[in-house]
Amino acid sequence: xxxxxxxxxxxxxxxxxxxxxxxxxxxxxxxxxxxxxxxxxxxxxxxxxxxxxxxxxxxxxxxxxxxxxxxxxxxxxxxxxxxxxxxxxxxxxxxxxxxxxxxxxxxxxxxxxxxxxxxxxxxxxxxxxxxxxxxxxxxxxxxxxxxxxxxxxxxxxxxxxxxxxxxxxxxxxxxxxxxxxxxxxxxxxxxxxxxxxxxxxxxxxxxxxxxxxxxxxxxxxxxxxxxxxxxxxxxxxxxxxxxxxxxxxxxxxxxxxxxxxxxxxxxxxxxxxxxxxxxxxxxxxxxxxxxxxxxxxxxxxxxxxxxxxxxxxxxxxxxxxxxxxxxxxxxxxxxxxxxxxxxxxxxxxxxxxxxxxxxxxxxxxxxxxxxxxxxxxxxxxxxxxxxxxxxxxxxxxxxxxxxxxxxxxxxxxxxxxxxxxxxxxxxxxxxxxxx
Amino acid sequence: xxxxxxxxxxxxxxxxxxxxxxxxxxxxxxxxxxxxxxxxxxxxxxxxxxxxxxxxxxxxxxxxxxxxxxxxxxxxxxxxxxxxxxxxxxxxxxxxxxxxxxxxxxxxxxxxxxxxxxxxxxxxxxxxxxxxxxxxxxxxxxxxxxxxxxxxxxxxxxxxxxxxxxxxx
Numbered sequence: 001x002x003x004x005x006x007x008x009x010x011x012x013x014x015x016x017x018x019x020x021x022x023x024x025x026x027x028x029x030x031x032x033x034x035x036x037x038x039x040x041x042x043x044x045x046x047x048x049x050x051x052x053x054x055x056x057x058x059x060x061x062x063x064x065x066x067x068x069x070x071x072x073x074x075x076x077x078x079x080x081x082x083x084x085x086x087x088x089x090x091x092x093x094x095x096x097x098x099x100x101x102x103x104x105x106x107x108x109x110x111x112x113x114x115x116x117x118x119x120x121x122x123x124x125x126x127x128x129x130x131x132x133x134x135x136x137x138x139x140x141x142x143x144x145x146x147x148x149x150x151x152x153x154x155x156x157x158x159x160x161x162x163x164x165x166x167x168x169x170x171x172x173x174x175x176x177x178x179x180x181x182x183x184x185x186x187x188x189x190x191x192x193x194x195x196x197x198x199x200x201x202x203x204x205x206x207x208x209x210x211x212x213x214x215x216x217x218x219x220x221x222x223x224x225x226x227x228x229x230x231x232x233x234x235x236x237x238x239x240x241x242x243x244x245x246x247x248x249x250x251x252x253x254x255x256x257x258x259x260x261x262x263x264x265x266x267x268x269x270x271x272x273x274x275x276x277x278x279x280x281x282x283x284x285x286x287x288x289x290x291x292x293x294x295x296x297x298x299x300x301x302x303x304x305x306x307x308x309x310x311x312x313x314x315x316x317x318x319x320x321x322x323x324x325x326x327x328x329x330x331x332x333x334x335x336x337x338x339x340x341x342x343x344x345x346x347x348x349x350x351x352x353x354x355x356x357x358x359x360x361x362x363x364x365x366x367x368x369x370x371x372x373x374x375x376x377x378x379x380x381x382x383x384x385x386x387x388x389x390x391x392x393x394x395x396x397x398x399x400x401x402x403x404x405x406x407x408x409x410x411x412x413x414x415x416x417x418x419x420x421x422x423x424x425x426x427x428x429x430x431x432x433x434x435x
Numbered sequence: 436x437x438x439x440x441x442x443x444x445x446x447x448x449x450x451x452x453x454x455x456x457x458x459x460x461x462x463x464x465x466x467x468x469x470x471x472x473x474x475x476x477x478x479x480x481x482x483x484x485x486x487x488x489x490x491x492x493x494x495x496x497x498x499x500x501x502x503x504x505x506x507x508x509x510x511x512x513x514x515x516x517x518x519x520x521x522x523x524x525x526x527x528x529x530x531x532x533x534x535x536x537x538x539x540x541x542x543x544x545x546x547x548x549x550x551x552x553x554x555x556x557x558x559x560x561x562x563x564x565x566x567x568x569x570x571x572x573x574x575x576x577x578x579x580x581x582x583x584x585x586x587x588x589x590x591x592x593x594x595x596x597x598x599x600x601x602x603x604x
Binding site for chain 1: 458459460461463464465466467468470471492501502505506507508509523524525526528529530562563564565566567568569570574577578579581582603604
């Protein structure tokens with residue numbers, strides 16, 4: 001069971017109800033639950049969109065697109081039904097924030113979905129969880145059933161004359177399904193291969209209808225934003241990056257866990273103060289700052305604010321908020337290899353640059369790590385990865401190429417250490433005791 | 436496109452499937468969940484499962500097969516009663532995920548995607564299971580175990596062997 005952590009620097013907005021039994025609907029109501037949706041009904045669509053835009057909330061899946069703007073793109077009139085689709089396919093390595101949301105505050109996801117539905121004029125929402133999260137699916141299913149039993153979902157919600165239904169859905173193991181168009185394909189009962197864009201989902205989405213797709217954390221933030229007001233939420237974060245987000249600190253860190261920190265919080269502080277520093281008193285070598293697809297930072301590059309813009313300026317990305325701390329005993333070639341092995345496994349095979357690119361990167365980095373590499377391999381790794389960028393149907397190709405470029409650029413000397421049949425100089429022989 | 440006259444599933448699962456296809460704008464949306472629930476009951480996606488589910492959603496058998504081959508949790512051969520899935524992705528790797536995997540291989544005497552002769556355990560090296568902050572982590576069927584050491588791992592295997600393990604379906 002995921003253990004809850006706490007640190008004085010946290011600003012608990014989304015995690016306010018964690019550990020308080022809010023999976024129980026009555027407890028959720030006692031903790032201001034289902035108030036935001038009633039206010040939203042009373043104040044109307046335009047008010048919701050205005051508050052969401054003011055909040056500066058940007059998509060928590062990793063792309064960081066402003067949520068209020070995304071909702072405003074959905075056409076008001078549509079011949080086909082409109083849908084809300086919540087992306088809980090959380091599969092980016094190092095990311096486990098939605099896990100704790102579904103576990104501790106499932107009704108916030110439901111309430112956020114309802115508000116998104118009101119904002120775009122939709123009558124139906126889907127909450128898609130990855131197949132591995134069966135115990136969380138059961139928690140979500142119970143929460144939805146309880147909301148129906150109270151009359152919060154179904155016909156005429158809160159006496160508004162508006163109907164709204166929610167269906168929970170399970171995946172069956174596929175990282176690619178976290179990409180929004182592949183997610184729609186999967187929900188339509190197909191292989192999770194991406195669709196070409198345009199048209200964008202806001203115009204032609206699920207079952208051909210206009211669809212808003214938001215990450216589960218984004219959706220769970222919505223009721224809190226309406227409760228505290230968009231402006232107040234925006235003030236918590238940094239410029240153009242409203243509010244807080246759940247950062248998952250993992251790897252070689254003393255106090256790993258999911259912490260809610262204000263946007264713009266310093267990465268170095270997040271590792272040394274919130275996370276308690278590197279395990280076994282070792283030195284820091286590198287940090288993967290936002291899930292496995294984000295380019296690596298070296299130990300002297302981490303004095304940077306955790307928001308979409310500052311991380312962009314630092315040459316990486318905020319991504320999914322999964323911070324991986326890597327100590328000085330780690331082989332970066334092995335780390336790069338494990339990363340590319342993942343993307344090679346998860347590439348859906350639909351388009352060639354990704355299918356072939358991830359496979360050849362995996363083969364080449366495997367060979368280098370095994371000691372069979374030649375100097376030219378290192379240039380080839382970079383050349384191959386750079387040629388994948390922007391040339392694939394969906395961002396999976398970029399997600400594989402970007403970290404690879406980062407590893408070869410910043411840790412080329414470690415790749416060189418493996419050349420000419422030299423054994424891995426960082427190989428572990430004993431089980432590490434982490435303290 | 437209908438409820439079959441005879442079913443290979445238990446009455447509870449059959450009733451669940453009858454309802455599942457009514458929840459969506461199109462029946463086919465129930466396909467991926469149905470395959471997973473069918474696997475939970477039958478142990479794998481057999482030809483009979485494919486045939487019945489194809490009929491229930493109103494698509495051809497080969498269409499069902501094309502979907503099931505995409506998803507990594509779905510299998511067309513039986514696994515052990517307890518499928519031990521060890522994550523070795525980055526966050527787990529840094530905290531001895533590979534050590535846990537090797538330990539399981541030795542303890543169970545089987546490799547990746549293999550099953551013990553008594554059919555009790557199978558082993559799988561899996562990609563990230565979303566328990567990164569509590570690494571190293573594994574799943575036995577759907578149940579998570581985290582903050583693992585080799586000692587804890589031994590205890591988990593012992594518990595399942597003795598019929599004391601968690602069993603979420």
